[in-house]
Amino acid sequence: MSVWIPDISKYSGPRYKAIAAAMADAIRHGDLPVGMRLPTHRHLADALGVTVGTVTRAYAEAERLGLVEGRVGKGTFVSPPRHATNRFAIHDVDDDVVDLSLNLPPRFDLAEPFRRSADALAQDPQAFAQLMAYHPEAGLSEQRQVLARWAHTHLLAEADAARMVLTAGGQHAIDMALRAVLRAGDVLLTEQLTYPGVLASATQQELVVRPVLMDEEGLCPEALESACRQYAPRALYCTPTLQNPTTATMSLARREAIIDVCRRHQVMIIEDQVNGPLADQAPLPLQALHPEGVILVGSVSKVLSGALRTGFVIAPERWVPLLGDAVRASCWMASPLTAAIACDWIQNGFADELLQGHRELMREAASQAHAHLEGYDLRTAPCAMHAWLTLPEPLRAEQFVAEAARQGVLIKSAGTFAVGQGAVPQGIRLALSGAPEPERLARGLEVLKGLLEHRSPLRRYAVF
CATH class of the missing domain: 3.40.640.10 (Type I PLP-dependent aspartate aminotransferase-like (Major domain))
Known part of the structure; x- marks a missing residue:
């Protein structure tokens, strides 16, 4: 299959948006089938006579629109068609990826508490039979x-x-x-x-x-x-x-x-x-x-x-x-x-014990996040499952998310949560509950810290 090189001359507006629009048309017309790997940023930039930053921003825009997905170490691929409601869906991720994208409860060992409760329910056949029946809504x-x-x-x-x-x-x-x-x-x-x-x-x-x-x-x-x-x-x-x-x-x-x-x-x-x-x-x-x-x-x-x-x-x-x-x-x-x-x-x-354990983990995770991201505009709340990071200039949220994903850390930009077509703040949500193990969370936070501290690779995203 030939490498996809779009003609962006017929598209108005910034070149990164023209590339994203051309990509959307190519997907709609079947020229870019699901699963196809897109050209590397450098290859497409050279072919179109634009900067690598322009292509990177275009790919990030296409990912935000649900057209493509980046896979760590493998490239960018055309995504299956998905509805706008899919922006908070759960996906399988590789074990080496630090997933801070979803507010999911920490995984405690619940096997024994579940067994005790299930055994207790089964001890009363009449009550158990009632649980297995239909009931009012x-x-x-x-x-x-x-x-x-x-x-x-x-x-x-x-x-x-x-x-x-x-x-x-x-x-x-x-x-x-x-x-x-x-x-x-x-x-x-x-x-x-x-x-x-x-x-x-x-x-x-x-x-x-x-x-x-x-x-x-x-x-x-x-x-x-x-x-x-x-x-x-x-x-x-x-x-x-x-x-x-x-x-x-x-x-x-x-x-x-x-x-x-x-x-x-x-x-x-x-x-x-x-x-x-x-x-x-x-x-x-x-x-x-x-x-x-x-x-x-x-x-x-x-x-x-x-x-x-x-x-x-x-x-x-x-x-x-x-x-x-x-x-x-x-x-x-x-x-x-x-x-x-x-x-x-x-x-x-047991529910209160579990809730307290959950709170303690989240309190520790928030403390860890502040320690790694000291000096940045990080907002947490006691025991909250997530934190909110306002990016410093000239960083832009979509590009920051895309670069973090390429380095093995999944996060969500403000655009995931935005309503309507108004201006979206340059912010990131970090789902601290996604990596409750201190070592795993530390690894993800260090990647984000590196992106914040060494902004030169991202700086060009803001000047088109």
Whole structure:
């Protein structure tokens, strides 16, 4: 197969964008099949008469658009077609790669606790048979009571089991809340940088997502007021505690201001508290401050085990039937079997032990990140799974991510979390939980430190 050399003369704008656009057209027309290896940066630069930096930036732009993927030590290849909602998907990575791209819980040895809980469940054949049967979509009452106590203890939520619907994890909880409250074409407001999972659900449901400006605390009340006046939104999705990706936590005064705006404009709030249990201290959730105007989504999967797939939605009474309808239409019910394991861990105290271990690991990881990246604008929060790094000039986030990947470290740029077409900050999210082993994390941080300290290879990316 011949080497792909595009004709960029018919494309306007910066040359790196022209190369990326030509690549998109070639993929669409079948000239670049899935899996094809692209020319090296030097080869394509020489062929087109541009700098290597221009090609590097073009490849990074194509990777951001999901057209190609870089493989450490192997080159850049055309990716399989993927939807915009795929920007937070889990992929297999080589063992020598330090993956700081996804907020996944640390891997503790859970075999023995699981065995004890499973054995205990199997000791009562009648109760076990009940777990293996179909149940109403809201979930078993006794399991909702246990999880309601958990939510009250670790989130300070106004948790009533009668107003709780169980879900198959936090992502499912978000999706169910959106389906209950909004319809295709409705406007959903989010932070200008937000969890990609909500964007995935909003895209599939054909919602119109509009960003709201943020500051160091998260959502700006003045910007929210303006967005409500301009867009007449149906709902607001936000993360007031350990915001993803910035780690921001709203003060009590800020939370009250956000509620005031939404109350006046009759905007339902969908509050994401999936990471909330990790916070050492946080103000009351929005749901506790305004129970009739907030739907809270939570999960134990993120802090206990992803395989448990046990989440929940706490909602005003009038929304509970609609949430039940959404669950029944999507999967009939969350698994009572995995919920039983989660509830057993909560009741026997193991969940609290695991949560504390998780917090300690994340506290140590944050300390390690500050030690390696001292002097740079790194933002962490006690026990948060991630950190936020603002890049110094002249570095640009997409190129920084691409270069880190070439050196075996996976991270996410602000563009992964960006809503709309506005300016995106030059920031990076580091998922510290992705490499909880100190030696592995140190190796990844040293690569990033090297890129920050020796910026000359990246400097040319900013001057086109």
